Amino acid sequence: MTAKVAIVTGANKGIGFAIVRGLCKRFDGDVYLTSRDVERGNNAVEELKKEGLNPKYHQLDITDKHSLEVFRDYIKKNYDGIDVLVNNAAIAFKNSATEPVSVQAEQTLFVNYFCLVSACEVLFPLLKTGARVVNVSSSAGHLSKIPSAELRRKFIDPGLTVPQLSELMQGFINASKQGTHAAEWGNSSYAVSKVGVTAMTMVHQRTLADKDIKINAVHPGFVDTDMTSHKGMLTIEQGAEAPLYLALDAPDSIKGQFVWFTKEIVSWDEESRWRILSRFSL
Template sequence: MSAQTARIAVVTGANKGIGREITRQLAERGHVVYLGARDAERGRATESELRADGLDVRFLHLDVTDEKSAELAARRLTEEAGLLHVLVNNAGVGGPMLPPSRTPAHQVRTVYETNVFGVVTVTNALLPLLHRAPSARIVNVSSAIGSLAAAAANLDPTGVHPPGEFPVMLSYATSKAALNAVTLTYANELRGTGILVNAASPGFVATDINGHHGTLTTEQGARIPVLLATLGDDGPTATFLGEDGTPQGQALQW
């Protein structure tokens, strides 16, 4: 399928983990997927691996914390594809496993640079291309740990953490709460444009962020982001959906 007839997708942080699997699953569904990665060597290696499986995956140099990098990525996409149907803001970093009172502010800023400001940077750079598509999807990869309702109740809706032991990771948890707010603001701005904007919680997936202690595979973790990335035109916007093993996923509270 050519880039002229296929749906075009960008996945950030896609050279490994959940991002790599989202890339694979979208490509298997016929998308031309631009594999966003800041490390060129790793990005190209992952591109080669996925292309060896017959998938149309193309490495896209993209550092989400660098506005110039995002601008150059948008320029390349404009030249090669002319429009964009799917943006999955997957790139993310973890933070120190420390109580809030012992977490230095500079470490919080570092996490926000990728998890929050990086999403704004990439989304704004690529939004003109998304507007060119007859219908487009933005998926922000969040976490149930970012739910303010769950934090206030001190109850993990996924059941990973026992009742009364909701995680108190200042940098990571609040960055995902901020990302959820970012998701809603874009969703509200873009209502009626054909661009649906939603947040996905992949679940407790074994990745580098948690030292591969997660209980789900990357294949399982990619399911909800891919589901939201491939919504029909009657699909929802401004929703927060998590992985619970059911076909429709778990509706999470913001």
Template sequence: MSTIALITGANQGIGLATATRLAKDHDYHVIIGSRNSAAGEKAAKAIEAEGGKASSIQLDLTSDDSITAAAKTIETRFGRLDILVNNAAILLDGKDPKLSLRDMLTRTLETNVIGTACVTKAMLPLLRKSALPRVVFVSSRMGSLGLATDRSTMWYAIDYKTYDASKAALNMLALNYSRELEGTGARVNVACPGLIKTNLTQYHKYGGQPEDGARRIVELATLGKDGPTETFSNSEGLIPW
């Protein structure tokens, strides 16, 4: 049976690029997690049209009912989950001047941290049924405490406090869920895709292509049993926590 991989927020951008690479280059069955069911189904059909194995599930990180239903669907159809890529995220900083700091933090943390934690928790029983569970949390160098005082970074002078805080929290979540999966042989890692032209970054003119952002995620999602775990890295190497 194929390796089963769930990618959240996979109907577009880096998530879709990751799903496509896992399906085409590694022959995995990818599950497109998407808040919008129609968009998820469209993405899955596009991968299938290119010869890959794919399906989709409706997955809204802000809805416990949606998360529970998604886990049940995967259990019923596949009986296990081999790979979870926590990719879905939002970035609200600087986009809506009418949005209060409290609302921006609430909405950002609800998706990037709380929702991701709830999805991971729901998938733990399925991951434990895998011979080699792998979990990748898609984060950002902007959430690195070690780089937060580095004035040479391109984002140092830009106010991204909400997004940065959510990614720093996400990094801690990854380490906590690694501990919860201890003894299973799981590889749990954090990946920074870099600045990529996606809807999240408003297609930043200096960004790379989604395929570039997917590279390190795919590498971590396809690790063998002796691969690294509890790391934070991008395609260039390790990033300080």
């Protein structure tokens, strides 16, 4: 059990698929394309094999605790641990969605935040010393998307824990059910879910720093995918560039950061999301 292993969730299409393609070309080890649907996942693997690449496949539904545990046990049996984990799986309601805000809030946060928390709880014990974790966030995951200054202060509290963050996320769901969410949280369940993902990145980095694990959140850009109704201007290959940079190339000093698709570190807790802390060449 000496082979390195990289894992990408929600990878049968879109940015996740392109990340797997990039890892297969450059990562010195096994690359797992995972997906909820087995048929779609296997079809994606076959497509990459036609390109001369050799990804491996395993079913993984982050909304299913049993699926997470089966996958964990498989990795534990066959590898010494996880070298790269790209948390890509997510959902988004369309702008034209007719579901009530409360339904959109509960379902979006369930998948994008709470199930990601569960996935990390199950898989993080397998992370090797020096491992890299990339959480696919969004420009919507910038803290400036939260109108309330009091809430923003809670998100950047240096003592914030994952259970406390989860309470904050549940607070948005509760407010959406009461119709009182807009003033403090805004109207986008997707934005709140991705703010949660970015905040969780910072919390996990603090708690795992002693293992030299690098955890970063990334905005992959506005990409032409099903999730954006194919309105994005970037190709999936372009959307994969920053996640691949963090997974393979970024200096070890880049950890607990919010990274733009241009490979720039963006100050997450400043009012302007455009305040650049560091710049790296494409």
